[in-house]
Amino acid sequence: MALTLAFYLPQFYPTPENDAWWGKGFTEWTNVGRAKPLFKGHYQPRVPADLGYYDLRVPQTREQQAALAKEAGIDGFCYWHYWFAGRRLLDSVFEDVVNSGKPDYPFCLCWANHSWKAKTWDPSVPDKMLMEQTYPGASDYEAQFYAMLPAFKDKRYIRHKGRLLYGIFEPGDIPDMTEMSGLWNALAAENGLPGFCFFGFAQGSGALGKAMRPGIDIVVYDAMYDAVYVHLHDKTRLLQAKLNSILQRPNPIPYARYSKVATEKFRQFPDTVPCIDPDFDHSPRSGGKGVIMYGSTPRLWGELCSKTRRLAESGTQDGLMFIKAWNEWGEGNYLEPDLRYGRSYLDETAEALKK
Numbered sequence: 291m292a293l294t295l296a297f298y299l300p301q302f303y304p305t306p307e308n309d310a311w312w313g314k315g316f317t318e319w320t321n322v323g324r325a326k327p328l329f330k331g332h333y334q335p336r337v338p339a340d341l342g343y344y345d346l347r348v349p350q351t352r353e354q355q356a357a358l359a360k361e362a363g364i365d366g367f368c369y370w371h372y373w374f375a376g377r378r379l380l381d382s383v384f385e386d387v388v389n390s391g392k393p394d395y396p397f398c399l400c401w402a403n404h405s406w407k408a409k410t411w412d413p414s415v416p417d418k419m420l421m422e423q424t425y426p427g428a429s430d431y432e433a434q435f436y437a438m439l440p441a442f443k444d445k446r447y448i449r450h451k452g453r454l455l456y457g458i459f460e461p462g463d464i465p466d467m468t469e470m471s472g473l474w475n476a477l478a479a480e481n482g483l484p485g486f487c488f489f490g491f492a493q494g495s496g497a498l499g500k501a502m503r504p505g506i507d508i509v510v511y512d513a514m515y516d517a518v519y520v521h522l523h524d525k526t527r528l529l530q531a532k533l534n535s536i537l538q539r540p541n542p543i544p545y546a547r548y549s550k551v552a553t554e555k556f557r558q559f560p561d562t563v564p565c566i567d568p569d570f571d572h573s574p575r576s577g578g579k580g581v582i583m584y585g586s587t588p589r590l591w592g593e594l595c596s597k598t599r600r601l602a603e604s605g606t607q608d609g610l611m612f613i614k615a616w617n618e619w620g621e622g623n624y625l626e627p628d629l630r631y632g633r634s635y636l637d638e639t640a641e642a643l644k645k
Contacts, residue, residue, distance in 0.1 A: 292609040296616040298367040300383040325574035339627040356393035362636040363643030366396030398448040400457030453487040461490035462500030471505035511562035513555040517548035540578040545586035565612035571622025592638030
């Protein structure tokens with residue numbers, strides 16, 4: 291059966307860095323709460339239901355999240371991990387998960403190795419670099435390994451084909467991925483660990499080449515940007531799409547189009563691990579400039595989830611699949627209950643992933 295993992299965003303508690311950049315108390319909820327509909331039928335703002343506007347420093351919230359995910363048939367969380375040449379950000383929640391041993395729910399890590407720029411969270415402000423991602427070399431790779439060693443030794447840490455599963459969001463940005471992978475596998479052996487299964491993340495088929503590089507074992511492939519390209523370059527709407535871009539008006543993408551393109555692309559690239567999105571709407575962060583999908587429903591999501599599970603089980607990666615994401619509310623990309631649909635997305639997930 292397919293091993294299904296959901297990406298997990300930890301940016302739901304205040305940090306000194308976000309306080310300095312955006313004002314006291316800023317979290318992902320700040321943008322979520324001020325989102326507005328940009329066209330007729332646009333589903334904004336989105337309001338959380340069962341878990342409310344939570345603070346991830348509260349252990350009970352994390353326990354509830356794990357319980358909901360487990361009930362839905364999701365096998366574990368893949369936490370986004372932030373490392374900037376020895377400096378970790380948004381690490382308090384995951385540190386507490388490791389140190390407390392709770393929730394008793396499987397996890398792995400994916401290094402979100404991209405620079406942070408102001409426009410990511412608010413395009414109305416002058417763009418500037420907030421945190422630049424650099425790669426000092428072997429000493430920094432070693433420092434990161436030992437910083438995360440308690441997590442790698444945790445019995446909850448997920449293994450794929452007997453090895454620790456670890457992701458790289460932008461593998462093409464690392465100067466020498468073989469240096470990092472070779473060093474980490476050597477350090478793993480020295481510390482009594484079985485070694486790593488490194489996965490690269492590819493946003494669209496155009497990124498597959500950068501992700502499929504030496505040092506990466508498998509590629510997790512999200513076809514959302516392929517659907518965006520196919521939709522906006524359709525000859526019947528190309529001129530309108532270009533005009534909307536000039537006028538900075540949104541170019542919404544039908545969820546049904548995304549689902550169709552994703553299924554076709556996953557069949558085209560059976561050697562990759564499929565990653566699917568329950569929805570996507572970047573407007574809470576970027577207004578009409580970002581990607582916006584519309585028309586997602588629990589039923590359509592359940593159908594895509596079921597098709598993807600079957601494709602994952604027939605592919606070459608031992609039935610591994612990802613969901614992006616569990617709780618990326620600022621991108622309209624979540625499975626957690628909201629006021630409009632309640633637990634319906636979770637119910638459809640459970641039906642599609644029946645073990």
